[in-house]
Amino acid sequence: MFFNLFRRKKVVRGMISDAAAIREHLDWTQDHRIPLRIAGEEGTELCTAFLCAINHSQREGLLRIRVMNRLAADPGLTEGRELLVRYNSARGILYEFQTRLLKKGETGEGEYRLSYPLIVESCQDIKMARYKNSADEPIQVDVDKERGVVIDIGLKGLRFTSNKVFKTGTLLQNLQVELPRYGRVEGKAVVKYTQPASDYPLWRYLCGVEFTELKPKDHRRLNRYVNRMVQVTRV
Structure with missing residues (x-):
């Protein structure tokens, strides 16, 4: 698997308490089958829920779901008990609801009320500054x-x-990089991948490493160099 050294993931968390925003985020319809994770004292259980009621008419609106799961059949889970429900959408967004058990059946069926607000967690792909050396x-x-x-x-x-093979996962204790006009940067790095250097005939391998430790002064030096060179190449 190719590891992208020039992008990072940023997790964004927010809270939704508006009915219009709920409709925008959740495209659930009546009797919609929903894969959920319900977290209780015994752990988290994956289950399938059926949406049986929707009410967006007020700020404290509700989504009522019917679930067949082991937690609902647990004698210790009484009506009125609050649980945490997590739902991962097809767009890769995580939703968290505080839910209350409305009623339970003897066959493992439970009916839950999902009330606002809900917490939304998404992951953004952030492109980082990258200088391609000439x-x-x-x-x-x-x-x-x-x-x-x-x-x-x-x-x-x-x-x-x-011309040397560096195995994936190897920790490089003393990596030294000479930045023209900016001086030397030293630190530690871990090897993420090694592949044949087919586009570089004078060399045998192409190695990608991720920094794990840089001194603050070296990090500042590298930051100045990369951003300066990126600006120059854009002109």
């Missing part, structure tokens, strides 16, 4: 007595050419 001003890299040339570099990691 042959006019090569960036030298030294690691474990092996020297190579940086192909591209960002604040999260870099890719460099090498």
Whole structure:
């Protein structure tokens, strides 16, 4: 699996307490089959729910669901008990509801009331600054007595050419990068992948590493260099 060194994931959490926003986020319809996770004292259980009532008419609106699950049949789960329900949508958004058990059947069927507000958690893909090195001003890299040339570099990691195989997961204790006009950056990194350097005939391998430790001064130096070079290449 290819590891993208120049993007990061940002988790965003928010709260929805407006009926219109509920309708916009949840496209549930009557008798809609919904895969849910219900969290109780005994743990979290995956189950399928059927939406049996919708009421968006007020701020404290409700979504009533009917669930066949082991938790509903638990004698310790009494009517009125509050539980946490999680729902992952097809768009990759996580919804969390505080729910109350309205009534339960003897066959493991429970009817729950999902009330507002609900918490929404989504994951955004953030593109990070990345400088693709040119042959006019090569960036030298030294690691474990092996020297190579940086192909591209960002604040999260870099890719460099090498004639040595670095196994995925290897921790590089002393990675040194010579930034032209900005000086040396030293730190630790972990190998994310190694592949044949088919586009670089003078080298055998292309290695991607993610920084795990950089001194604050080196991080600032790298930040200045990358952002400066990105601006120059855009002109």
